[in-house]
Amino acid sequence: MGLRKALRLYVITARGDREEVRRVREALEGGATSIQLRAKSVTAREAYLAGREIRKLTREYGALFFVDDRIDLAIALDADGVQLGPGDIPIEVAKNVAPNLIVGASVYSVDEALKAEELGADYLGAGAVFSTPTKPEARILGLGGLREVVKRVSIPVVAIGGITQENAGEVMKTGVDGVAVISTVMCAPDVKKATQELKNVVGGV
Amino acid sequence: MGLRKALRLYVITARGDREEVRRVREALEGGATSIQLRAKSVTAREAYLAGREIRKLTREYGALFFVDDRIDLAIALDADGVQLGPGDIPIEVAKNVAPNLIVGASVYSVDEALKAEELGADYLGAGAVFSTPTKPEARILGLGGLREVVKRVSIPVVAIGGITQENAGEVMKTGVDGVAVISTVMCAPDVKKATQELKNVVGGV
Ligand code: NI
Numbered sequence: 001m002g003l004r005k006a007l008r009l010y011v012i013t014a015r016g017d018r019e020e021v022r023r024v025r026e027a028l029e030g031g032a033t034s035i036q037l038r039a040k041s042v043t044a045r046e047a048y049l050a051g052r053e054i055r056k057l058t059r060e061y062g063a064l065f066f067v068d069d070r071i072d073l074a075i076a077l078d079a080d081g082v083q084l085g086p087g088d089i090p091i092e093v094a095k096n097v098a099p100n101l102i103v104g105a106s107v108y109s110v111d112e113a114l115k116a117e118e119l120g121a122d123y124l125g126a127g128a129v130f131s132t133p134t135k136p137e138a139r140i141l142g143l144g145g146l147r148e149v150v151k152r153v154s155i156p157v158v159a160i161g162g163i164t165q166e167n168a169g170e171v172m173k174t175g176v177d178g179v180a181v182i183s184t185v186m187c188a189p190d191v192k193k194a195t196q197e198l199k200n201v202v203g204g205v
Numbered sequence: 206m207g208l209r210k211a212l213r214l215y216v217i218t219a220r221g222d223r224e225e226v227r228r229v230r231e232a233l234e235g236g237a238t239s240i241q242l243r244a245k246s247v248t249a250r251e252a253y254l255a256g257r258e259i260r261k262l263t264r265e266y267g268a269l270f271f272v273d274d275r276i277d278l279a280i281a282l283d284a285d286g287v288q289l290g291p292g293d294i295p296i297e298v299a300k301n302v303a304p305n306l307i308v309g310a311s312v313y314s315v316d317e318a319l320k321a322e323e324l325g326a327d328y329l330g331a332g333a334v335f336s337t338p339t340k341p342e343a344r345i346l347g348l349g350g351l352r353e354v355v356k357r358v359s360i361p362v363v364a365i366g367g368i369t370q371e372n373a374g375e376v377m378k379t380g381v382d383g384v385a386v387i388s389t390v391m392c393a394p395d396v397k398k399a400t401q402e403l404k405n406v407v408g409g410v
Contacts, residue, residue: 043292072276087248093281
């Protein structure tokens with residue numbers, strides 16, 4: 001699957017431990033096109049062990065596999081890419097360290113989006129579209145800001161932050177390539193069903 | 206400088222931010238033979254920026270430069286090595302990801318020491334020798350355990366945990382290649398003087 005298509009329904013882990021792997025499988029069954037291993041509160045060792053299983057599953061389902069923040073984990077897990085934010089190793093350094101990884105940049109403004117594209121990011125995770133309990137401190141880009149980002153950059157854009165089955169339709173109308181979610185899918189009582197419902201809204205293969 | 210000699214006086218940063226770089230220089234002036242960038246409470250970006258300066262300084266003073274936990278930062282900073290603990294990416298995986306890095310393993314028992322050597326660690330950071338306010342949760346290996354580790358492994362060993370100018374002499378008598386310190390040097394009112402005093406006890410070039 002090409003990068004743009006793989007960004008259509010981008011599901012991010014809530015904890016990144018091995019117990020969450022079962023939910024990752026359900027998300028893939030429901031139609032997730034990419035999985036990101038985000039492991040803020042477990043050790044790198046635990047994330048590595050979970051990541052090995054997620055790498056196998058994403059291959060099995062033809063989805064892309066990304067790792068949040070850690071280039072070393074991404075390399076160790078043979079991930080397709082890494083997602084870097086303002087507090088992480090700089091994009092241009094990441095490109096040198098791991099030239100084969102897809103490098104996504106988390107951006108929170110139009111200026112940051114333009115800067116990240118200039119530094120060599122392969123795609124943008126742009127947000128927050130709406131406020132979200134998972135990342136309450138995130139700056140709000142909003143639908144208008146998102147539309148502006150899409151207009152100004154030529155690399156693929158995935159929208160993130162507070163996206164649900166209810167608002168995903170208007171998010172897609174901004175021209176983004178897809179939506180990224182954490183809790184909407186990973187914390188749903190039925191992960192597969194939640195993913196399918198979102199997939200019905202955003203479309204794609 | 207060879208690895209064994211470089212482990213003689215191994216100084217670890219307390220915070221790993223740019224403000225600490227001045228103290229790192231003073232430690233090098235005082236005779237530190239290795240510096241480890243340990244950055245548990247700053248972002249990877251901040252650690253990267255501090256690390257670039259530490260890399261320059263260690264070259265200038267002929268010391269080795271290690272990074273704690275993060276293989277990606279070690280690669281990005283062209284460090285000589287990385288130090289990995291039980292919660293980090295496994296040693297054998299690190300060796301695959303970065304075959305040119307010296308890989309040190311943090312071990313807290315004789316069993317862990319033997320295991321780490323078997324998995325390919327290039328040196329051991331063994332401790333805690335004594336209890337320490339910087340890592341109050343660390344398991345105590347003690348002088349006896351340290352002596353046992355030195356006897357049972359053939360790779361270099363640096364002792365860590367609660368080491369001061371007062372007890373460094375008895376620590377060296379266990380046969381270790383050197384001592385590693387954080388607060389004894391980095392939190393001293395006069396970093397250079399504290400390093401020199403320790404250097405007088407442990408000897409070496
Ligand atoms: Ni991040």
